[in-house]
Amino acid sequence: MAPNKSTEEPVAAPASSQEDETMEEDVALQEADAANPAIYNLGDSRIQLLPGGDEFNTSFEFQKEDHTLGNALRYIIMKNPEVDFCGYSIPHPSEALMNIRIQTFPPYTAQEALNKGFEDLIALCDVVADTFTTERNAFAANQESQMQT
Amino acid sequence: MDFDDDMILDQGPAVTITEAGDNFVNFALQKVDLSFANSLRRVIMAEIPIMAIDLVEIEVNSSVLPDEFLCHRLGLIPLVSKNCTEDVEYTRECDCDQYCSRCSVTLSLHAKCTSNEIMKVYAADLLVDHDRANPWVGTPVITDAEGKGTVICKLRNGQELRMKCIAKKGIGKEHAKWAPVAAVGFEYDPHNKLKHTDLWFEKSIAEEWPASKHAEWEEPAQEGERFDPDAEPDKYYFEVEGVGNLAPDQIIHEGIKVLQTKLATILNALGETKEDAGERFLPDDDVDMGGRNDFDNGYTTPGYNGPSYGNHGRATPYGATPYGQSGY
Known part of the structure; x- marks a missing residue:
């Protein structure tokens, strides 16, 4: 990011309640369309909302991400029964951009689905890491006992 | 959940x-x-x-190999990187001016051939500076029985190598080393x-x-088993x-x-x-x-x-950063 950006106000201020957030996002979306059709910044400078859509049908653009995040995230978001559709694409192979489209059943918002996707994927990683550790210890113990006999 | x-x-x-x-x-x-x-x-x-040699300051190289040839070889030498995720900083994120012991490991190489026999310079000849983030990080990986590691270069009588190698932390996306x-x-x-997969076959x-x-x-497909599209x-x-x-x-x-x-x-x-x-x-x-x-x-x-950091404000139009594309 350009270094001189830090003086600007954060665009999306913390919202205290669910409703506030939805409204805020609505406003932000309109604002984005008016000011710059291409981009609205979502707090994290690497994620942007793409134009066209509402809070239940949203396209997010991730900078500097690829299939590593995209495919796994797409899968885990699709597992959410509140989600109608989720897909991802890498618009051009020489640009490090990844777009993810989320469509949800109202009143569940696409951003909630995205957040939940991240949380679930982190939890899945934990489970796999634990399973691997358990299995590795069992394997090591087994090897040792075989060595002794 | x-x-x-x-x-x-x-x-x-x-x-x-x-x-x-x-x-x-x-x-x-x-x-x-x-x-x-x-x-x-x-x-x-x-x-x-993990750690790999990223910067080489060559003082003397009178071997038959050009400088960049040697630098490339040095970069590919595996270095012990235990706990480097936590203990070592990325040089670009470190507070120091160029590099320091918290974001890099210095290895020095000095070899000169003084006999008529061809001398081999091995990875084990790299001297690791002990001023480093943890006691393992940056040591060349040596697995052969003689404990010499990979050959870096061969020297003839009178030829000399003297260089300082800076190993830094990085990821494979940037360079395979x-x-x-x-x-x-x-x-x-x-x-x-x-x-x-669509397996190609003649018969x-x-x-x-x-x-x-x-x-x-895994069980092979049974005779006459129907393909399950789901x-x-x-x-x-x-x-x-x-x-x-x-x-x-x-x-x-x-x-x-x-x-x-x-x-x-x-x-x-x-x-x-x-x-x-x-x-x-x-x-x-x-x-x-x-x-x-x-x-x-x-x-x-x-x-x-x-x-x-830097998460305030909008991105530049169309999301382009002034620093160009990433290292993908």
């Missing part, structure tokens, strides 16, 4: 280790989705930080029951395509072959950790608009990186506090 209770956690992902050694581990990962297994593979190959693995074998559905697939070593782990892959055979920088099980754990940190950082940044999310997942060292924001040069290593 309401819906995935029955989807994932009830059955739970399973791991079966089939073989393991000092430098490799073969295992089967079960009951996860193809996309997750593939993410794990990708992250292991490209995004685990930072990849902790030589290869990650990844296979699923050895009998091709899902028809994800018969069975005769022309030798069975993979994982074929015996079937999903379920078991993935990994063969992780390390280079010696990290122990194989460390590689797996680091891989999962890198993936998690990647997710947590984004979630955390998103959480700025929604207070409850994120925070709790991030590792403790989340705070600011000491104000070197302007040094984000093109590629930010995902998950390493990258986006925790």
